[in-house]
Amino acid sequence: xxxxxxxxxxxxxxxxxxxxxxxxxxxxxxxxxxxxxxxxxxxxxxxxxxxxxxxxxxxxxxxxxxxxxxxxxxxxxxxxxxxxxxxxxxxxxxxxxxxxxxxxxxxxxxxxxxxxxxxxxxxxxxxxxxxxxxxxxxxxxxxxxxxxxxxxxxxxxxxxxxxxxxxxxxxxxxxxxxxxxxxxxxxxxxxxxxxxxxxxxxxxxxxxxxxxxxxxxxxxxxxxxxxxxxxxxxxxxxxxxxxxxxxxxxxxxxxxxxxxxxxxxxxxxxxxxxxxxxxxxxxxxxxxxxxxxxxxxxxxxxxxxxxxxxxxxxxxxxxxxxxxxxxxxxxxxxxxxxxxxxxxxxxxxxxxxxxxxxxxxxxxxxxxxxxxxxxxxxxxxxxxxxxxxxxxxxxxxxxxxxxxxxxxxxxxxxx
Amino acid sequence: xxxxxxxxxxxxxxxxxxxxxxxxxxxxxxxxxxxxxxxxxxxxxxxxxxxxxxxxxxxxxxxxxxxxxxxxxxxxxxxxxxxxxxxxxxxxxxxxxxxxxxxxxxxxxxxxxxxxxxxxxxxxxxxxxxxxxxxxxxxxxxxxxxxxxxxxxxxxxxxxxxxxxxxxxxxxxxxxxxxxxxxxxxxxxxxxxxxxxxxxxxxxxxxxxxxxxxxxxxxxxxxxxxxxxxxxxxxxxxxxxxxxxxxxxxxxxxxxxxxxxxxxxxxxxxxxxxxxxxxxxxxxxxxxxxxxxxxxxxxxxxxxxxxxxxxxxxxxxxxxxxxxxxxxxxxxxxxxxxxxxxxxxxxxxxxxxxxxxxxxxxxxxxxxxxxxxxxxxxxxxxxxxxxxxxxxxxxxxxxxxxxxxxxxxxxxxxx
Numbered sequence: 001x002x003x004x005x006x007x008x009x010x011x012x013x014x015x016x017x018x019x020x021x022x023x024x025x026x027x028x029x030x031x032x033x034x035x036x037x038x039x040x041x042x043x044x045x046x047x048x049x050x051x052x053x054x055x056x057x058x059x060x061x062x063x064x065x066x067x068x069x070x071x072x073x074x075x076x077x078x079x080x081x082x083x084x085x086x087x088x089x090x091x092x093x094x095x096x097x098x099x100x101x102x103x104x105x106x107x108x109x110x111x112x113x114x115x116x117x118x119x120x121x122x123x124x125x126x127x128x129x130x131x132x133x134x135x136x137x138x139x140x141x142x143x144x145x146x147x148x149x150x151x152x153x154x155x156x157x158x159x160x161x162x163x164x165x166x167x168x169x170x171x172x173x174x175x176x177x178x179x180x181x182x183x184x185x186x187x188x189x190x191x192x193x194x195x196x197x198x199x200x201x202x203x204x205x206x207x208x209x210x211x212x213x214x215x216x217x218x219x220x221x222x223x224x225x226x227x228x229x230x231x232x233x234x235x236x237x238x239x240x241x242x243x244x245x246x247x248x249x250x251x252x253x254x255x256x257x258x259x260x261x262x263x264x265x266x267x268x269x270x271x272x273x274x275x276x277x278x279x280x281x282x283x284x285x286x287x288x289x290x291x292x293x294x295x296x297x298x299x300x301x302x303x304x305x306x307x308x309x310x311x312x313x314x315x316x317x318x319x320x321x322x323x324x325x326x327x328x329x330x331x332x333x334x335x336x337x338x339x340x341x342x343x344x345x346x347x348x349x350x351x352x353x354x355x356x357x358x359x360x361x362x363x364x365x366x367x368x369x370x371x372x373x374x375x376x377x378x379x380x381x382x383x384x385x386x387x388x389x390x391x392x393x394x395x396x397x398x399x400x401x402x403x404x405x406x407x408x409x410x411x412x413x414x415x
Numbered sequence: 416x417x418x419x420x421x422x423x424x425x426x427x428x429x430x431x432x433x434x435x436x437x438x439x440x441x442x443x444x445x446x447x448x449x450x451x452x453x454x455x456x457x458x459x460x461x462x463x464x465x466x467x468x469x470x471x472x473x474x475x476x477x478x479x480x481x482x483x484x485x486x487x488x489x490x491x492x493x494x495x496x497x498x499x500x501x502x503x504x505x506x507x508x509x510x511x512x513x514x515x516x517x518x519x520x521x522x523x524x525x526x527x528x529x530x531x532x533x534x535x536x537x538x539x540x541x542x543x544x545x546x547x548x549x550x551x552x553x554x555x556x557x558x559x560x561x562x563x564x565x566x567x568x569x570x571x572x573x574x575x576x577x578x579x580x581x582x583x584x585x586x587x588x589x590x591x592x593x594x595x596x597x598x599x600x601x602x603x604x605x606x607x608x609x610x611x612x613x614x615x616x617x618x619x620x621x622x623x624x625x626x627x628x629x630x631x632x633x634x635x636x637x638x639x640x641x642x643x644x645x646x647x648x649x650x651x652x653x654x655x656x657x658x659x660x661x662x663x664x665x666x667x668x669x670x671x672x673x674x675x676x677x678x679x680x681x682x683x684x685x686x687x688x689x690x691x692x693x694x695x696x697x698x699x700x701x702x703x704x705x706x707x708x709x710x711x712x713x714x715x716x717x718x719x720x721x722x723x724x725x726x727x728x729x730x731x732x733x734x735x736x737x738x739x740x741x742x743x744x745x746x747x748x749x750x751x752x753x754x755x756x757x758x759x760x761x762x763x764x765x766x767x768x769x770x771x772x773x774x775x776x777x778x779x780x781x782x783x784x785x786x787x788x789x790x791x792x793x794x795x796x797x798x799x800x801x802x803x804x805x806x807x808x809x810x811x812x813x814x815x816x817x818x819x820x821x822x823x824x825x826x827x828x829x830x
Contacts, residue, residue, distance in 0.1 A: 015451075022427075022434070041453065296775075299722075300721060304717040358708055
């Protein structure tokens with residue numbers, strides 16, 4: 001099955017918004033065997049939308065369209081699609097009802113614009129928008145399916161995940177595509193590639209490997225394409241087994257597992273709790289942990305000890321140690337970890353102290369220098385890392401490294 | 416001047432890579448008066464490249480092409496362009512020399528692939544690649560300029576910034592494009608549109624308005640297009656002045672200002688400090704504040720008081736108030752704010768307590784219910800918000816709302 005993606009919106013063409021929707025859609029569609037042949041971003045002018053639709057290749061089975069469905073006057077996708085598919089807009093009672101419920105729930109009042117959002121092209125199938133007021137639309141024309149969705153990422157993703165992808169993946173396929181992702185932590189991309197070279201060179205032709213690096217984490221993606229689903233599944237499992245033997249200490253998860261979710265699962269299972277004492281990561285570790293639903297069951301809380309006086313007063317870090325070794329030191333980060341463990345009566349603690357940059361570095365301790373400690377009631381482990389020179393990347397790398405250290409401590413693994 | 420952007424590479428079509436190059440180029444080109452009419456991502460197959468080139472609109476003055484110039488066999492852009500522009504590849508001595516220097520500098524040896532990179536289409540102008548081995552290429556055909564660059568972001572950016580943009584911006588321009596962005600906070604998109612309707616309807620034809628919503632923030636983008644730069648500038652300023660009178664309380668910044676940067680600027684200017692006491696936002700406010708370089712000058716630190724025992728023990732919140740009013744209440748959030756202000760000896764404090772979801776809601780306090788307090792030494796203001804039902808969005812909306820409340824308090828504005 002072949003598909004094209006069209007994103008509508010001036011914000012992309014003037015470079016104000018990076019089109020992340022298309023990559024997300026392409027990735028998900030790929031997983032169910034849909035090949036994306038082109039992604040286009042066009043303006044929200046009616047004439048450009050029509051031109052783009054006319055331009056779709058004849059071999060295309062699906063066209064996914066996002067954007068231009070908002071309640072304001074600059075959003076003209078719906079009107080244009082109605083004209084293009086030679087139909088008129090009529091009010092849909094179900095959609096109107098949904099919008100009313102949506103608006104009431106937010107303690108707001110229906111206005112004219114809300115009502116107008118319930119007008120939909122007569123010949124399209126409606127896709128419910130559980131998270132917003134603009135419905136999705138499903139058209140069929142000349143053997144091609146056109147699906148129009150809102151450009152708001154979480155609305156589009158909900159629609160794709162719960163309505164569109166399940167329907168498409170149920171259709172008969174001529175080819176299967178399987179992806180398996182292995183999360184690794186604690187090594188550079190080029191070093192990892194060097195270690196894995198002999199293994200990679202022996203991968204069968206129907207399996208490909210991609211390195212997907214992000215700050216603090218490298219994902220390895222294995223993709224298998226072929227007709228026999230069972231063969232693909234078995235071979236991928238076999239290859240992952242081999243990988244586990246080659247880099248046992250570097251693998252920290254699989255598929256879409258995030259480290260903060262993995263840590264959460266372990267703590268929940270053990271019925272144990274966590275507290276954090278952050279300096280250079282500035283609350284990002286607590287933020288990652290609490291981004292996971294249900295984290296209140298194992299996360300007690302934390303201190304962001306940005307100023308040294310907070311380290312001293314709240315976390316009882318020795319003033320003379322700060323003077324002698326500096327705030328970014330083994331001594332200080334270990335005291336922070338021990339102190340928060342006791343103060344918050346937790347089973348595990350994480351502490352960070354580093355120079356996130358871009359300023360504050362010295363010859364001895366350049367920007368990126370970061371001490372991380374993890375502690376349980378019986379163990380205290382601290383490590384020194386030298387990350388890079390970009391503030392946001394340093395914060396993210398330190399946070400993920402700390403979560404991985406905690407995961408290893410909680411699992412009683414070597415570090 | 417009109418332009419299209421074509422990015423070549425399978426990694427974008429399978430959703431492995433987000434196309435950030437196009438947004439960067441579009442933004443820079445827009446600033447010098449080049450209108451981007453379409454961005455397309457296509458595969459690295461010769462037939463698709465040719466199809467995309469054939470497809471370029473006749474009104475287009477420039478086509479910017481990135482990707483497919485690497486040394487490996489899957490990169491066929493150069494060969495395809497040579498064929499498309501009816502010429503052959505010949506070795507360019509200057510390019511060869513540059514590649515040799517480049518390779519030697521990296522203590523590597525020239526190989527066959529390196530030598531091949533010096534083969535370039537005979538009828539193109541070469542753009543030097545200071546940061547890599549693949550040269551850029553500049554073709555003219557039928558009144559349109561085609562510029563091919565590597566897909567590696569920092570190589571492309573160097574070429575654009577130091578060679579292409581200076582040349583284009585030196586050319587005489589027929590049209591100017593100006594953007595001005597107004598950040599608003601605390602209102603829904605449809606309500607805002609309703610309020611602004613009379614103002615919007617009076618905008619002159621050469622100014623357009625777009626609504627760009629994100630969790631907790633709606634950006635209004637005014638775009639002015641025309642020949643007389645001075646007229647555009649004056650009219651935009653005039654319209655913003657009007658806007659300030661219509662929604663004085665909703666505007667929280669301009670252009671690419673982030674709220675955490677605005678808050679930082681105010682505190683720096685006043686020489687005052689901030690501390691945070693977060694429950695439902697779980698450290699995200701501290702994280703946003705410390706994502707700004709130099710924040711250690713005004714951010715003392717914070718407490719993430721996730722468990723009620725931490726609220727009681729660390730922040731001296733009254734146990735009986737938690738029992739009586741619940742942790743998500745005016746009483747608790749105000750005590751949290753006052754307590755952290757004193758404890759950390761700060762000039763300003765932020766406190767949050769809410770139900771981020773998806774679980775934990777009740778009939779009386781549904782998911783999204785959030786109390787936010789801001790405090791100075793003389794003032795304490797708390798407000799109740801009902802956000803939505805998505806955890807990540809609730810956290811982000813509560814965080815930005817809190818930062819905006821703090822901004823207003825620090826600026827002595829009404830809330």
